Amino acid sequence: MRRYHVTTFGCQMNAHDSERIKGMLEELGLGEAPAQEDADVLVFNTCTIREKPDRRFAAHLAQARALKEREPDKVIAVGGCYAEAQRERLFSLYPFVDVAFGPGSIPHLGEWLGAGGLGVERSAFGTAEDRAFAGRLPRHRERRFQAWVQISMGCNSVCAYCIVPAVRGREVSRRPGEILAEVEGLAREGVREITLLGQNVNSYGRDVGSDFAKLLRACDVAEGIERIRFTSPHPKDFRAGVIAAMAECAAVCEHAHLPLQSGSTRVLKAMRRTYSRERYLRLVDELRAAIPDLALTTDLIVGFPGETDEEFEETVSAVEQVGYDGAFTFVYSPRQGTEAASLPNQIPEELKRERIERLIEVVQHVAEARKRERVGRVEEVLVEGPSRTDPAFLRGRTRRNTTVVFAGSAAPGELVQVRIEDATSTTLRGVELATVAA
Numbered sequence: 001m002r003r004y005h006v007t008t009f010g011c012q013m014n015a016h017d018s019e020r021i022k023g024m025l026e027e028l029g030l031g032e033a034p035a036q037e038d039a040d041v042l043v044f045n046t047c048t049i050r051e052k053p054d055r056r057f058a059a060h061l062a063q064a065r066a067l068k069e070r071e072p073d074k075v076i077a078v079g080g081c082y083a084e085a086q087r088e089r090l091f092s093l094y095p096f097v098d099v100a101f102g103p104g105s106i107p108h109l110g111e112w113l114g115a116g117g118l119g120v121e122r123s124a125f126g127t128a129e130d131r132a133f134a135g136r137l138p139r140h141r142e143r144r145f146q147a148w149v150q151i152s153m154g155c156n157s158v159c160a161y162c163i164v165p166a167v168r169g170r171e172v173s174r175r176p177g178e179i180l181a182e183v184e185g186l187a188r189e190g191v192r193e194i195t196l197l198g199q200n201v202n203s204y205g206r207d208v209g210s211d212f213a214k215l216l217r218a219c220d221v222a223e224g225i226e227r228i229r230f231t232s233p234h235p236k237d238f239r240a241g242v243i244a245a246m247a248e249c250a251a252v253c254e255h256a257h258l259p260l261q262s263g264s265t266r267v268l269k270a271m272r273r274t275y276s277r278e279r280y281l282r283l284v285d286e287l288r289a290a291i292p293d294l295a296l297t298t299d300l301i302v303g304f305p306g307e308t309d310e311e312f313e314e315t316v317s318a319v320e321q322v323g324y325d326g327a328f329t330f331v332y333s334p335r336q337g338t339e340a341a342s343l344p345n346q347i348p349e350e351l352k353r354e355r356i357e358r359l360i361e362v363v364q365h366v367a368e369a370r371k372r373e374r375v376g377r378v379e380e381v382l383v384e385g386p387s388r389t390d391p392a393f394l395r396g397r398t399r400r401n402t403t404v405v406f407a408g409s410a411a412p413g414e415l416v417q418v419r420i421e422d423a424t425s426t427t428l429r430g431v432e433l434a435t436v437a438a
């Protein structure tokens, strides 16, 4: 049997796309190989959000090239956002790549790999009109009790730093009926937790006569789905209806990942985020008033062109004011073709480093204080498996999306009550309650 290996970079959307890529390759009769060396078809599902993933991919591709020099029959396929961003030059940059495809053309990958025989001809991409949801493809699910569900593709925002609209195209929503059928199917297969995925889930549905609040309510009804998550909501489109749906739907978890990016209204404007610091903070208040015990996480960028020390300090103070449970912090990375890449006053690397180090410290401090508040409480945990660092313990996640490492005997996929006994900035520790009673 011929075998494939998929290496995935980037966000959850890419991880989910990789499940579809694997499902499709399996339908073509290939089996999964444990490592790149063992595979006949090597797929790289790439990311290009910042320079770092570009560099990581380049290192991987150098290895793949060496493998192919030894075994010229190996097929190398490069997909995802980096491939799309470099579509004009990919084959000249990397002449040993056989197939290239953008995130919108995963459904065509099978044809391009040469149905059945894999007699690959150099082929690539599709046109914008070929863009199709991978949601109709078979999938190879990595986790038995948890699943991603794509609700839209593309993004209609114009955030000045961001390459995503250029590589994923305009936003298109999936039909609600199709999404619900998928969710119900997953529930029948034993899935208990779903994460709805879109670049901006809050703008879902305008093109298909629905909206995100309706979608949440419809998913909430699905029998067997105990937890509903979503990522990411854009603060500009977070309407009262969605807050009400979050508050009223039993399965929708008490967590919002709400990307702030910057705490300075001037910088937010330059980023074209279309909300101010004040409006964001009001939204946080509204969310917390409606959903007691809500966990909030965020994305932050330091060193956007022209960001002054004072403006950076506004990001720091916003973190303190909101009291995030966690945050992804990024050094601004210029992306070719985006508006911000050509702005004057790019910030020197050294200053960006200083700022991110300070920001990380504050984020950790604030997050640890939030985690400490959980000590002494009992949390519902969905068991994911043994702890990665100490297999004598179990690992799972709370509804508020915090990882818990705990002593207990539950099986993966079970929901258990865990008493929280200790906390760090990222993790809780505890004991399963049945075990406590025993």
Ligand code: SAH
Binding pocket: 049, 050, 161, 162, 163, 164, 198, 199, 200, 232, 233, 234, 259, 261, 299, 300, 301, 330, 331, 332, 333, 334, 335
């Ligand atoms: N569509 C999602 C995710 C976008 S990418 C959303 O809007 O929430 C994830 C994060 O990467 C962004 O929220 C942003 O914080 C960061 N990011 C995007 N482009 C970047 C760049 N050029 N430099 C640094 N960070 C960036």
Ligand code: SF4
Binding pocket: 155, 156, 157, 158, 159, 162, 163, 164, 165, 199, 200, 234
């Ligand atoms: Fe990028 Fe902004 Fe769209 Fe998110 S909302 S994908 S940050 S353009």
Ligand code: F3S
Binding pocket: 009, 010, 011, 012, 013, 014, 046, 047, 048, 049, 080, 081, 082, 163, 164, 168
């Ligand atoms: Fe995701 Fe990276 Fe593309 S973050 S959308 S895989 S550029």
